[in-house]
Amino acid sequence: MHEFGSPDVLRYEDAPRPDPLDDEVLVHVHAAGVNPVDWRIRQGMQMVSMLPENPFPLILGMDVSGVVEEVGASVTEFETGNAVFGVNGFPELGSYAEYSATSAEQLAPKPKSLDHEEAAGVPVVTQTAWQALFEYTDCTADQRVLIHGAAGGVGHMAVQLAKWKGADVIATASGYSEDYLRKLGVDEFVNYREERFESVIDDVDIVVDTVGGEIPARSVDVLKENGELVSVVGQPSGVLTNNRDIDVQVVSGRSNSPSLLTTISELIDVGEVRPTISAKFPLENAAHAHEVGETEHVQGKLVLSVT
Template identity: 40%
Template sequence: MKAVVIHRYGQVGDVVDVTDIPTPSPGPDEVLVKVRAAGVNPIDHLIVKGFMGAGEPPWPVVIGSEAAGVVVATGTAVTRFAVGDEVFARLDPRKGGAFAEFVGVHDSLVATKPASLSFEGAASLPLVGLTAWQALTEQATVGEGSRVLIHGGAGGVGSVAVQIAKSLGAEVIATASTDSVELVRGLGADRVIDYRTEQFDELVSDVDVVLDTVGGQAQKRSFRVLKPGGTLVSIVPIAEADARKAEWKVEARSFFMHPDGAQLTHLADLVRDGRLRPLLQNVFPLDAAADALTSVERGGARGKTVISVSS
């Protein structure tokens, strides 16, 4: 099968290669998926550079950790899925393998793809969807009447978080660049602050939860807008977290999402109900995987970048 691999760590343009490797066989608890599309994330170029691994892995490493496709074989212990099912999944990040024509995935990480979603749309959802869901429901408790500020409302995580927060009954405030204000408003945000021309901490206060997807000064200033007892949840490390928690009398947590097929099923239900739609920016062919990784590395995207693997 054709796959995107690295044989050593390094810069994307130097080490990423598209080549033929053996097609995997599913383990007892796995489904073998013919990949139709795979999502591209910042963590992928970090893996390429060796920032996410411990020691030297067995080479070659197949990149990619979220995929959508069709089940073509099942392991002996699999009962929830059958050949022909259209599915999507966030893979075990220790194994990867999504940037390939076939991938084996543990059945606990898999969910049925909503019929209304293209394979590209489904492949864009697992990492950002799970990150947003876990931030708002596990790291914080967002519900009816919560007041939530989401930084980077047009980004991969932020665009999904705006919609999930609204589905949970929250009042949603989001930050975005000038050219993304209307887009984020269209996702359901009650108020969108143009961070290029406005200072969110001069306009917002008494927030229950801040979801920080950008870090830096935005993260630091976010403590000012939280009400006492509120929660800052960040997907990047929080500088001087303990001191800031004590100073502002709030909670502050950074985290990295965990794969979960049951939560993906819940996200699929939100898609079916019309309360969640993924935001796609770019679709690259498999042979241009290095270009896709470079595009994501540059940042500033509105929505997700996806690789179209097969038809």
């Protein structure tokens, strides 16, 4: 892209192949995940202050899955031909391309049970869900965990991770997603279009909010004393704890643990969690993928097929 704006600013054109730095890996990209942060950056609404003064031309994309083409001088954990998946850092980005230079610390061996398109749907949303449940809070068996927007990218992985820990999971989503979420293991379901969750849910230990708006403020009423509210969509507004002992936190979405992706890969390969890929688009149709992501209720993830 050469400017901020609507999806049509995304152009499919030739760009120079990047050269990896000493601590980077050049990945021959097979697939790239599409995340809400991608279109917010495209719109100029998020993280713009972290970009260089003149960031264009800018190649979007954080989630990446592919094969190692070349390794930097100091990289010892990967070699040419390894199948990997991971996260392109910010502000470098760059997975919407045939080749991407990615920090070796943000890569891990691709789960053997997933193809590249499935693997590209994993990194950002699963790391974010993991942080929300196990780093910013401490989700354990028999806790009640309420997940807003449970059918989306972060939400559907949070459901599976919470169930893996033995928690009782309550999901909010549209009625269209009830059967899907029941199959993922949710214990209680609230159709937000038909009823207010705070009217039917209480005694919750952890709330994970992937929606924003008025949802965090309303969620305070369903939390137990010493409950925890975690937002993955930025600082919540209007949250009044009314002198109750409730912890409110915001997840950064960027893990500082190089081993986390490896742990996630292992959980996938033993069948504990699995990404849902709602739709696949060829790289040249990235603009259409953004249109779908911004305007439709997506179950799981959208991905771009690159090679």
